[in-house]
Amino acid sequence: MIGGRARNWVKVIWVCTILTALYLPILSVLLASLANTRYMRFPHKVWSLDAYRGAAADYTTVTLHVISLQIAVWVVLLSVVLGTLGAMAYARYDWRGRTLFQKMLVLPIFFPQPVLGLALLLSMSALGIAPSWKTAVVAHAVWIVPIVTLVISIRLFGYDVAQEEAAFDLGASRWQVAREVTFPALWPGIFSGALFAFLLSWSNLPLSIYTSGADTPLPLWLFSRTATNYSPLVPAIAVIGTFVSGLVVLALLLLRRVLSRAAN
Amino acid sequence: MTKSPAALSLTGLTKRFGAMTAVDDISIDIREGEFFTIVGPSGSGKSTLVRLLAGLEAPTSGRLHLRGLDITAMPANRRPTAMVFQSLALFDHRSVGQNIEFAMKMKGVAPEARRLRALELLRLVRLPESYYARPVTQCSGGERQRVALARALGSDPEILFFDEPLSAIDYRLRKTLEVELKELHQRTGKTFIYITHSLEEAMVLSDRIAIMRAGRFEQIGTPDEIYRHPTSRFVASFMGEVNILAVSQTPAGPVFADLECAAPEAAGAFAVLRPESLRPDASAPVTFAATVTQKLMLGSRTQFHLRAGQAALIAEIAAGSGASLSLGETARFGFDPADIAWVQA
Numbered sequence: 001m002i003g004g005r006a007r008n009w010v011k012v013i014w015v016c017t018i019l020t021a022l023y024l025p026i027l028s029v030l031l032a033s034l035a036n037t038r039y040m041r042f043p044h045k046v047w048s049l050d051a052y053r054g055a056a057a058d059y060t061t062v063t064l065h066v067i068s069l070q071i072a073v074w075v076v077l078l079s080v081v082l083g084t085l086g087a088m089a090y091a092r093y094d095w096r097g098r099t100l101f102q103k104m105l106v107l108p109i110f111f112p113q114p115v116l117g118l119a120l121l122l123s124m125s126a127l128g129i130a131p132s133w134k135t136a137v138v139a140h141a142v143w144i145v146p147i148v149t150l151v152i153s154i155r156l157f158g159y160d161v162a163q164e165e166a167a168f169d170l171g172a173s174r175w176q177v178a179r180e181v182t183f184p185a186l187w188p189g190i191f192s193g194a195l196f197a198f199l200l201s202w203s204n205l206p207l208s209i210y211t212s213g214a215d216t217p218l219p220l221w222l223f224s225r226t227a228t229n230y231s232p233l234v235p236a237i238a239v240i241g242t243f244v245s246g247l248v249v250l251a252l253l254l255l256r257r258v259l260s261r262a263a264n
Numbered sequence: 265m266t267k268s269p270a271a272l273s274l275t276g277l278t279k280r281f282g283a284m285t286a287v288d289d290i291s292i293d294i295r296e297g298e299f300f301t302i303v304g305p306s307g308s309g310k311s312t313l314v315r316l317l318a319g320l321e322a323p324t325s326g327r328l329h330l331r332g333l334d335i336t337a338m339p340a341n342r343r344p345t346a347m348v349f350q351s352l353a354l355f356d357h358r359s360v361g362q363n364i365e366f367a368m369k370m371k372g373v374a375p376e377a378r379r380l381r382a383l384e385l386l387r388l389v390r391l392p393e394s395y396y397a398r399p400v401t402q403c404s405g406g407e408r409q410r411v412a413l414a415r416a417l418g419s420d421p422e423i424l425f426f427d428e429p430l431s432a433i434d435y436r437l438r439k440t441l442e443v444e445l446k447e448l449h450q451r452t453g454k455t456f457i458y459i460t461h462s463l464e465e466a467m468v469l470s471d472r473i474a475i476m477r478a479g480r481f482e483q484i485g486t487p488d489e490i491y492r493h494p495t496s497r498f499v500a501s502f503m504g505e506v507n508i509l510a511v512s513q514t515p516a517g518p519v520f521a522d523l524e525c526a527a528p529e530a531a532g533a534f535a536v537l538r539p540e541s542l543r544p545d546a547s548a549p550v551t552f553a554a555t556v557t558q559k560l561m562l563g564s565r566t567q568f569h570l571r572a573g574q575a576a577l578i579a580e581i582a583a584g585s586g587a588s589l590s591l592g593e594t595a596r597f598g599f600d601p602a603d604i605a606w607v608q609a
Contacts, residue, residue: 162353165320169340169347170367170419180366184357 033235051232068218074137075201083148091156117210131213139211140201148193155189271296271455277326286312288479301458301466304476310459318347346421348429352412354400361396367419385414426458475499500536507537522575523552532606541603542579548598555594
């Protein structure tokens with residue numbers, strides 16, 4: 001029997017271990033970006049912001065972010081629209097083969113991404129489509145739409161479709177039913193789905209490697225520059241990229257607050 | 265007696281789903297201010313019927329008139345009717361007040377007027393005003409029932425529909441809500457059309473009951489008429505514990521085949537006999553020997569399960585009437601043929 005005091009200490013130590021494991025790698029990247037060495041090495045002898053100056057002066061920084069954002073935004077839009085429609089089909093209708101379709105939809109998630117990326121590249125070249133950031137959108141969507149559909153349909157699990165009938169019965173028009181009942185019920189799921197879609201697309205490497213062609217998204221650039229031609233510019237851009245995605249998530253959270261306030 | 269105009273008039277109302285006919289050519293007038301209950305087992309088409317009346321489904325054929333106005337093609341959101349759903353279908357992401365105000369909000373009623381009316385409705389359904397701001401998810405089962413009722417009344421409907429709203433509620437609360445519903449009907453004077461699978465519930469609530477079977481009305485009548493004069497075995501069996509005795513024709517005249525005794529003045533193929541009409545009384549006009557197989561104390565009365573020849577019967581005797589039969593005892597039971605309701609099928 002462990003005493004209450006000892007148990008508390010175990011808890012604190014456990015939580016600290018988890019947090020260290022989560023944040024130490026990120027912290028080390030931050031530290032690496034502040035060095036001026038050609039190799040990742042600790043501890044630094046010289047602290048410097050040169051890498052950030054370099055990143056700011058280099059137009060690549062902007063291009064990388066623009067391409068990654070472009071892909072992520074389209075993936076978010078695609079997956080939210082398709083995911084919502086798919087989730088509604090589960091929640092609202094009981095059709096033949098529903099559970100089978102549900103399983104088949106989720107199957108690509110289990111498919112190893114590099115193989116999926118290669119398969120998509122092969123089918124695209126068979127169709128004569130040149131890979132670019134647009135094909136990367138399609139590739140990301142193939143993997144992310146099922147996940148988003150799943151996220152939204154989980155939120156819709158307890159949704160009583162009779163609420164829509166009740167609203168209609170109480171004099172709401174079709175549009176009012178959507179605005180007053182359906183959308184507020186869907187909204188939390190759509191929001192989590194959008195967040196998932198953004199983060200999964202933003203950090204995706206294995207699909208982008210095969211399908212983004214000449215356009216280089218952020219993770220792909222980081223990967224290739226870490227493997228060859230490393231400089232502190234790499235961790236510096238990684239840190240900048242983290243900040244940018246953090247800002248996007250923050251913007252989404254703000255949007256949710258504004259929307260939920262407007263709804264009431 | 266002057267006949268009040270029909271609040272709702274159904275003419276040959278029919279609904280088919282593919283080859284299945286859920287509602288089969290129903291015609292009836294429902295009177296203004298009437299509490300009309302449709303009773304039927306699951307699959308009898310009663311839910312489909314009420315959805316047709318509310319405008320949530322379109323009929324395959326037939327017409328529907330509301331005070332003489334043809335509303336057959338009018339969608340639910342334009343009909344001056346409101347429904348209390350089986351699942352209640354409360355708006356989970358809203359407060360009690362917002363639920364009740366929903367119909368008024370859709371109509372564009374000003375917020376302050378909406379609030380006053382909602383508070384008035386809260387009082388009407390006996391919920392404290394403090395519930396106005398409470399999320400519906402924090403209400404108990406009975407409170408949710410009341411909110412659903414207030415929300416339906418919030419649209420100021422001319423007719424209220426109820427689709428088995430009390431079916432998922434425990435016995436005691438259901439009894440309380442039944443009484444409240446009846447009082448509410450009397451106070452508001454509105455027409456109520458109620459769906460249930462419980463004839464007992466229908467008896468308590470209704471002015472008139474329709475027994476539904478396979479898309480048709482098997483019998484329509486006041487609770488008393490249904491109780492005393494069921495027109496078929498189906499209706500009779502719906503009342504729960506009744507004795508149904510088959511009559512056979514013999515050269516010596518009609519007999520109760522199972523009881524092996526004569527059936528004088530048989531006016532149908534089956535005799536429906538209520539448990540309270542059967543007594544341990546050797547001087548009754550019709551008597552037979554029966555063995556007590558079970559004895560149940562029901563409080564105000566005692567129920568005896570009897571076996572007489574091939575037949576299993578139920579008799580109920582008022583407590584304190586002096587009958588002291590014990591389990592396994594054989595005695596002569598009897599009844600008065602005047603208490604029989606004769607049915608053909």
